[in-house]
Amino acid sequence: MSMPTTIPQPVERENYLNKEYGVWSWLLTTDHKRIALLYLVSITFFFFVGGFFALLMRLELLTPAGDLVQADTYNKLFTMHGMIMVFFFLIPSIPAVLGNFLVPLMVGARDLAFPRINLLSWYLYIIGGVMMMHCMLTGGVDTGWTFYAPFSTNFTNTKIVEAGLAIFVAGFSSILTGLNFVVTIHRMRAPGMTWSRLPLFIWAHYATSIIQLLGTPVIAVTIVLVAAERALHLGIFDPKLGGDPVLFQHLFWFYSHPAVYIMILPAMGVVTEIIACFSRKRIFGYSFVAFSSIAIAVFGFLVWAHHMFVAGISIYSALVFSFLSYAVAVPSAIKVFNWTATLYKGSIHYDAPMLYAFGFLGLFTMGGLTGLFLAALGINVHVTDTYFIVAHFHYIMVGGAVMGYLGGMHFWWPKISGRLYPEGWARLAALIVFIGFNLTFFPQFLLGYMGMPRRYYDYSHMPEFQVLNVLSTAGATVLGVGYLLPMVYFLWSMRYGKPASDNPWNAAGLEWKTASPPPTFNFDEEPVVTWEAYNYEELDAPHKREVPVAR
């Protein structure tokens, strides 16, 4: 009698995803990788809430007449869109998701320095998010995301205090993330991982953390002052009580201009990793790229009043801020030139992450150069509060930061999930996002330059603006499809995607030297670094599609 033959089943290695199961294993986790995934789910939710408001605005602007929503509702739509996208999506996007996941892996640590504070930061984010949702569902706010006084302090009767508190709480989540990164990068690097061997993603996150630590308390205090002035009639911003409304703008932009660098610096870090990997070259000018991140973090704090050139600030002060605003372009340009030089004579692979990196390069450059227009006092006065501004900052914050985020999600998805995403769909999505983005926002440059003001729901006195607005709305629809696609195929790949090898891109960096997905404490043995960063000359080309490794 013959024995039945048994086919050996591949045994799944223990990793951070399968170590424990159940809701509590996630809600009480202190594993930085699991917390990154908690953030991923949360920010995706807020991204679609904020996106829904954007869609409603674009539908309203399809026709010149204000026919879909009332003026008050429109004011609330752009306010809630801005607040949610800035404070609940863009600021936590790359640092809290990719940064949380990758910083310990890249420096060779078992976890972040303060794992429980890391979990606390997610809870603070969620508490802030729930407060913001409650505020939104019970009336919302109509001041614009900028909360400008005296409208916010003396006039509007919408839910300023509640929205302010939500942002205050979420701000502490951001501070704690920054604190964790600074201490981890200083104190928990693996043996041999010197500062000059750190991946530039880490340098970018270090610079970001400086801004989070030093800038966020200022916006928190400013929001408290707004609440105090509303509730107690303190004379901070109200001239009748001896205050100054322009002071609000100084305090607000002291944080909120550098906040743009909280969004863009991590995206620069992501793009640096991707360009090096898919060009198979060491990054050109490593030290310049590293120190330009720190320079951006510092210079970013010196330029805030270019948001206030028409607010009545001193013309002498405006001249200084204009000069400094030009200066901040220098470190950004250093990065762009170094990325381009890295591509030169590189062995370039056009995989989806690289397509997003290319998208970032083009769109960030457009956003950055139009930023120089705004540093110029004369042009600034002409286009302030027009669609030119809207287009400019969306090129930076969406064209730059979101492209970087999506590029990073694709690049590290095999490491995060242990699965490969469908490459063809991913390339298609990258193309759709790029086309949709430009179709949405390029017409807005033209609209703004022609004089269409931002935050108007009705432009029936200027029907000639309709063609460009229709193009923009059409683009937003295409962009929406481009954003939905990755969500669908990432979810699909978690179940049906091919298992990923430990290093499907043949990339340099410690995170690729551990399993995909990594074990709970990241490395089976403490890594010792004996090589320089981006040693691509010693590595073969990516073999992602050729070698699907069974686990």
Place this chain on the structure above:
Amino acid sequence: MSEHSKSSPLKMYFGIWITLLLCTYITYKAAFVELGQYNAAVALGIATLKATLVALFFMHVWHASEKLTKLVVIVALFFLLLLLGLSMSDYATRLWS
């Protein structure tokens, strides 16, 4: 732990706390003294003293051996200086008329 408690005894914490309360009382009283534009300067001066005490003793900057702690303090002060200095570049040169 013992080293920590040696450098920051309970008595000192209470001393700092009482000093802070005293400073608050002086701020309150000083607000009723007519000093013109110097009222704000006095209030801000006392507030700065209080913040310094909190940072040095309650936040352990005084006995910090970590270079990182000192770095954070210096960088934070530098950025505060930027906030105040560049804001004042507006207020000091604004055409108030």
